[in-house]
Amino acid sequence: MATLVPLSAVDAALLEQLLDAAFGDGRHARTAYRIREGVEWLPGLSFAALDEDDYLAGSIQLWPVALTDPKGRPHPLIMVGPVAVMPGRQGEGFGKALMAASLGAIDAAFEDGAPPYPQVMIGDPDYYDRWGFTAEHTGGWHCPGPFDRHRLLLRTGNPAILPGEGMLGPWTPETSEHLAK
Numbered sequence: 001m002a003t004l005v006p007l008s009a010v011d012a013a014l015l016e017q018l019l020d021a022a023f024g025d026g027r028h029a030r031t032a033y034r035i036r037e038g039v040e041w042l043p044g045l046s047f048a049a050l051d052e053d054d055y056l057a058g059s060i061q062l063w064p065v066a067l068t069d070p071k072g073r074p075h076p077l078i079m080v081g082p083v084a085v086m087p088g089r090q091g092e093g094f095g096k097a098l099m100a101a102s103l104g105a106i107d108a109a110f111e112d113g114a115p116p117y118p119q120v121m122i123g124d125p126d127y128y129d130r131w132g133f134t135a136e137h138t139g140g141w142h143c144p145g146p147f148d149r150h151r152l153l154l155r156t157g158n159p160a161i162l163p164g165e166g167m168l169g170p171w172t173p174e175t176s177e178h179l180a181k
Contacts, residue, residue: 002097007046007059014056015048022084031145032122036063036079039170044109045078047101049085049094058085058094060102064171065120067141069163076171077162078106080121080155103131103155118156120168128153140165 007015019027027033041061049058060083066074080102085094103119110116121128122143125135133153141152144167156162 002049002051002057002094003054004047004049004097004101006043007041007048007061008043010048010056010059015059018056018059018086019082019084021087023082027082031143031147032079032081034144035065035168036170038172039064042078045102045105047098049098051089051094056086057089057092058083058098060084060098062102062106062119065168066171067120067162067166067168069166073163074171075162075166076117077168078117078119079168080119081123083123099128099131116157118154118159118162120155121153122147122151123153125150125153131155137162137164142167144169 023030041063045062047060048056051057061081063079065077065079067077068074080099083095083098085092106116106119119133120138121133123133125133132155134155135150135153137156137159138152138154139149140163142165143152154162
């Protein structure tokens with residue numbers, strides 16, 4: 001069975017090897033990389049899965065991103081992914097365990113009654129709907145690169161807090177400064 005550890009406990013070179021094995025050398029050209037460009041993943045919400053021999057079998061990273069509406073106002077989101085599982089180990093439950101850990105950490109961080117930041121991802125809607133991800137509210141959203149509209153997924157308890165239109169991008173200090181104006 002998988003042992004989950006904070007992703008920060010894993011050597012960065014091993015993580016890169018896992019991501020290359022799971023997604024290929026061209027993974028950096030994907031739109032998801034453009035959305036989170038220039039920001040660091042969130043250590044308290046990102047995990048690694050070790051197999052029974054303590055080898056890295058999977059990982060999940062979560063990122064601070066924003067949906068910027070047509071008036072230039074940023075709306076904070078958490079981007080889920082990549083969810084990476086070593087080829088040959090897929091279908092063994094590592095991905096499910098990683099999703100449960102990260103989403104559980106998000107929900108637990110906001111137990112004081114504050115709603116958690118909505119979560120966005122690019123992924124298979126038939127797989128990720130079990131965690132409440134849907135493309136129902138992202139039809140007017142755009143990404144800085146090509147994407148399949150039906151794969152842009154949102155998980156939130158209240159979709160009305162987000163604009164119907166906007167561009168996804170990284171949540172940077174400059175994004176935060178815009179809110180102070």
